[in-house]
Amino acid sequence: MPDVPESLPYWIAGAIALFWFVGAYNRLMRLRSAALQAYAVLDVALVRQLDFVQARVAEEVPPATPHESPGASLRAAANQLSTLLAATRLRPLNPTGMAAMSTAMHVMLVAWQRLHPDAVVSFDADGTLSRPATLEGHLEGTEVSAPIAWPEPSAAAEMARGQFNVAVAQYNAAIAEFPAVLVAWIMQLKRAAALR
Template sequence: MPDSLLWWILGAVALFWFIGAYNRIVRLRSGALQAYATLDLTLVRQLEFVQARLAEELVPVEAASGTAREDAGLKASTAQLVTLLVATRLKPLDPARITALAAALHAMLSAWERLHPDAVISFEADGTLSRPAPLNGRHEGAPVPMAWPEPSAAAEIARSQFNQAVEQYNAAIVQFPALLVAWIMQLRPAAPLR
């Protein structure tokens, strides 16, 4: 009987530990998903800003072909970003989808900056303005802020919060005891939006 009781106690402790570790990982995963929802809203707002400006600036027929090509490039990159945003909403923590979304976002931002070099604004992750010159206090591992079309720090703040939530989730699923829970429940690492 004493051996049986000891095994029941150890089994109960292991079960409660497993449930607690699983709840922690799920909470962190949920935080990353919520951070992505906020990021998605701010990216949609950036897209709406770009699309509204494109609608205002219809290129006349006699415009230079270089401007028309850049305008077409911006329209194409915007359409690609819209498509990838829709695809990423299905699985926002899938590294392949986030990587594709980042590539499309950088393409759209580059096309916007070529057309409107003076109309882009960079913000630090905390929302402070970093344009015209980046802050000198940035250390080597710090993320480089993106230059956004809409003059709002919301997109950079949302991107920073998403990246932090992903880093916390990824750190939780590689810690030793929780690693077993993540392996059993098939929880995979996510990718930040760089």
């Protein structure tokens, strides 16, 4: 019987470590891809809300100067959100960009609610009209965002936001787990931010 090389256990251990690394990396990439796909759906829903707001602002009768218009702050907030949406599309999981977009979105929604207090509809993440309920499928220990009152009477934006936030929470939870945290560190995968 031929002699077994002394390095065989090291080769076996190396092969197991390599297969584990590839498997963990693939899992993280699947979760990251799911978060990116959820952002694409969210982006479409936010653009639709933004188009609705900009169309309503364009219908207003323009005053003598643009700064006298009650919709001037809404127009400025919508333009800022439009710019940040374009910038966030390049790196949708960047926490800084998502925080800036979240702030701009809330500024636009507040400006909209000031001008049209009766023209807002709030939905839960499952598409039903807002009521005290939890988001099904959320991870234990993660907070669920309060429903947002949207200008366009459609549940699409809130459902897309809920799906994106759940995908981000799953991705962040996977990165924080012990063995996968090594893969995330080696591959420089960073935590993502949800849209609050």
